[in-house]
Amino acid sequence: MTLAAPSSGMFALLHAANAVEGFVESRLAAVGLSIPKLAALNRLVEAGDSLPLGQLAERLACVKSNVTQLVDRLEADGFVERAPDPNDRRSRLAVLTDRGRKAHTEGARIQSDAEHQIFSALSADDASRFAEIIAKLNGCRSKGH
Amino acid sequence: MTLAAPSSGMFALLHAANAVEGFVESRLAAVGLSIPKLAALNRLVEAGDSLPLGQLAERLACVKSNVTQLVDRLEADGFVERAPDPNDRRSRLAVLTDRGRKAHTEGARIQSDAEHQIFSALSADDASRFAEIIAKLNGCRSKGH
DNA sequence: CCTTCTTTCTTCATATGCGTATTATAGTGC
DNA sequence: GCACTATAATACGCATATGAAGAAAGAAGG
Numbered sequence: 001m002t003l004a005a006p007s008s009g010m011f012a013l014l015h016a017a018n019a020v021e022g023f024v025e026s027r028l029a030a031v032g033l034s035i036p037k038l039a040a041l042n043r044l045v046e047a048g049d050s051l052p053l054g055q056l057a058e059r060l061a062c063v064k065s066n067v068t069q070l071v072d073r074l075e076a077d078g079f080v081e082r083a084p085d086p087n088d089r090r091s092r093l094a095v096l097t098d099r100g101r102k103a104h105t106e107g108a109r110i111q112s113d114a115e116h117q118i119f120s121a122l123s124a125d126d127a128s129r130f131a132e133i134i135a136k137l138n139g140c141r142s143k144g145h
Numbered sequence: 146m147t148l149a150a151p152s153s154g155m156f157a158l159l160h161a162a163n164a165v166e167g168f169v170e171s172r173l174a175a176v177g178l179s180i181p182k183l184a185a186l187n188r189l190v191e192a193g194d195s196l197p198l199g200q201l202a203e204r205l206a207c208v209k210s211n212v213t214q215l216v217d218r219l220e221a222d223g224f225v226e227r228a229p230d231p232n233d234r235r236s237r238l239a240v241l242t243d244r245g246r247k248a249h250t251e252g253a254r255i256q257s258d259a260e261h262q263i264f265s266a267l268s269a270d271d272a273s274r275f276a277e278i279i280a281k282l283n284g285c286r287s288k289g290h
Numbered sequence: 291c292c293t294t295c296t297t298t299c300t301t302c303a304t305a306t307g308c309g310t311a312t313t314a315t316a317g318t319g320c
Numbered sequence: 321g322c323a324c325t326a327t328a329a330t331a332c333g334c335a336t337a338t339g340a341a342g343a344a345a346g347a348a349g350g
Contacts (some may be wrong), residue, residue: 009275010260014180016282017162020155035159036306054328065230066307068330073305088317090328115155121281129271130154130278136266137161181336193318211337213300218335235298235345 013137023044024114030052032077036060038111040070041096041104050095052085067094079103158282169259178220178252181205185215186224186241186249195240197230225250 025035033041043059044051051059057067074080079100085091096104100105119127169178178186188204189196196204202212216239219225224245230236241249264272 008256008260009264009272010169010256012276012279012283013165014162017159019283020158024155026335034305052328062306063308064329065309065331069306085328088316088328092329111153111155115153117156119154119281120276126274126278126281127154129274131157133267133275133278134157134161134270136271137263138157138164154291155335179335180338197298207336208338209299210301230298233346237299 020118024111027110027114028107031103031110033103033107033110036070037074037077037079038104038107040067040074040094041100041107044080044094044096045101045104049101050083050093052088052093054091070074072109074100077103104127148161165263168263169256172259173252176248176251176255178248178255180220181215182219182224183211183249183252183256185219185239186245187224187253189239189241189245190249194246195238197233197236197238199236200268201239219245222248 009029021035028034028038039060040056043056047055047059053067053071054064056071057064060067071080071082074094077099078097080094080096083093083095085093122130166180166288173179173183184205188201190202192204198212198216199209201216201225202209207210216225216227219239220227221241222244225239225241228240230238267275
């Protein structure tokens with residue numbers, strides 16, 4: 001991404017997403033997180049602290065090879081650990097560590113704060129309109145999967 | 146990116162941008178282009194077919210090391226060539242080739258078509274509202290550069 | 291001229307995404 | 321129990337982004 005071209009709805013959208021992403025990422029960096037890392041921790045917390053990698057991939061809406069690497073990095077950070085799955089020896093669980101739980105709590109707060117900061121530029125009316133419009137745009141699947 | 150989390154303006158925005166990006170990319174692939182490649186060709190055409198790499202980086206709003214690699218790929222595709230800059234021997238020009246010009250024309254058409262398809266889901270009122278809101282969100286700089 | 295500062299591009303390490311093998315294990319049918 | 325097929329994770333190659341460090345060339349001042 002990072003297009004910086006005016007006069008195109010697409011470029012404007014990508015540019016805004018990029019700006020928002022960078023804004024939030026820069027704040028998350030203070031606790032050693034990135035948006036993908038926080039997203040993974042979110043899913044683990046939602047799931048009760050552990051998930052098979054394939055499940056994690058599905059809930060993050062990304063491919064499994066991606067999660068393999070993301071979990072590698074989270075493991076290096078000490079935020080998750082891999083553990084064998086008692087129900088299926090093919091499978092491995094990503095398990096949240098104490099540090100991971102802590103990072104998740106801090107990250108969630110930071111994300112929430114940053115989001116309030118960003119979206120405070122919008123009136124309540126703008127915000128609901130924004131949500132509607134975004135929902136409509138999300139109908140453009142067909143990525144040739 | 147690719148978060149797939151509901152109940153967050155940020156996640157909704159990133160998700161929509163991702164969907165739109167994927168939609169357009171899948172169509173551009175037919176002519177051997179990606180969004181970053183098309184963006185670079187756009188800048189070259191705007192500039193009259195050539196630019197020093199540093200200039201290109203600035204106009205793409207990305208770092209120079211990125212452009213070095215992007216131009217490597219465009220050169221491998223035969224869409225641009227590197228040429229010495231007559232005014233400064235430190236500098237190298239990215240010069241559009243004939244194939245590059247052709248790819249740009251086709252890519253621009255594809256992008257425009259895809260964009261119409263996507264944004265046709267929005268009424269004229271939605272569209273202008275969308276543009277306004279996006280502009281407001283773009284005010285969130287301060288990426289800690 | 292020579293030293294020093296700046297600019298331009300490249301190279302390298304890293305983070306993130308994708309898709310395609312490859313390997314180990316599971317499950318199914320015979 | 322064996323052969324086949326399906327599934328889980330990984331390894332590998334590639335595209336795209338960043339930033340830090342280096343090389344080469346220009347500019348400025350003595």
